Amino acid sequence: MTLVTISDSIKDSLTKSEVIPTVIHDKSFTPKGFLTIKYDTDKEVAMGNTIKPADSQNRPRIDFTLNLPSDSSTELKISKDDKFTLVVTDPDAPTKGDEKWSEFCHYLSINVQLNVFDSEKPDNSSSAGSQLTTTDIKGVDLLPYIGPGPPPKTGKHRYVFLLYRQSPGFVPISPEGRPTWGTGVPGSGAAEYAEKYHLTLFAVNFFYAQNLVQ
Template identity: 30%
Template sequence: MLNFLSLFVILLAAFPVLSRDPYDFVTVLLQQADIIPDIISVNTHFDPEAFLFIKLPVGPVLLGNTLNATSSLTLPNVSFTQIHAPVDQLYTIVMVDPDAPTKENRTYAAYRHWLATGIKPPRHINDFAEFTQADTTPYLSPNPPTGSGSHRYTLLLYREPCHSFAIPVGAIEYGSDFNSRKNWNATVFAEKYDLKLVAANFFYVHG
């Protein structure tokens, strides 16, 4: 089974020309997939600070690979490379589908599949991040309707503004029903709570 260090090597090898900034290719792939600007606003001026590693029950997420749909409610394994921040820094992760119900008809986009706060960074690259809080939005697996085409499931990692950060009780992000999850804007969310986007990853699932 691939560990996170192996995934890191694969990601680097998959992009043949690197600039001085090893994270530049992440931005390039996000732009090529239109995740910038469909999910990450160009006004965000996203400058990646880490590689975000995600492993689902059906396989690893490798910046645009295709995975099988799954109804598994097993939470993804999450890790990320070291970020220049205090050792007690905490993070928020979200997973969204910008192609709901389809890429051609994004009436419900973005659809929020998962949101968790209070994440401790891994101590080593092969360790998992530690989730210290219950999920704000319960995890919903990537399982698009048959015939709905390709969906770009996107994971975003944010640096929280302070150690006591918490989303207020009653916020829409606590909702787990369809109406609470649909038409959710990650950029607006981040600006509202002063969250800094530091890493992103994505994969495709065909409905």
């Protein structure tokens, strides 16, 4: 399966799980890359698989692979000066259908830099047709990673990883709290934060976790 085909599969998974439009409001979103996420328990995030909370408590290793079709009508370049924001958010806190704590921010890291550059290009950039990977991406943590802690009898929660490109001149700052991303508005979260700081969504992955008591 090619990476471009994987992008279509990702969109299908996001729609079926209602990550689109709950977390990602733009129904036309097309992934520009793929996040490979693996915990130190050897559990890997796979677009909607289930991982036990006990197996996902530590920050995972996260790799990013750029994916743009060679016939893309929109030229998109990533340069060495570009910076990214990486987040993990739970839209089901405390439970799906009750948004008083959602979205709950589990992780927020800014100024992530990617090594997806083509050394043969004079401007040291990557563009359409590239399939390049940055391993173990990291940035400056504004809110350190905390693992899933779904309450008893609240069913499965979605834990959504999102990678955004930052806009020049807009430096994201830490929200005032984790519940509702500090807005106090039930149901608000990553999309509103991204809009505030002019972030462009590049890639997404997610898994489900639930309390053992149901």
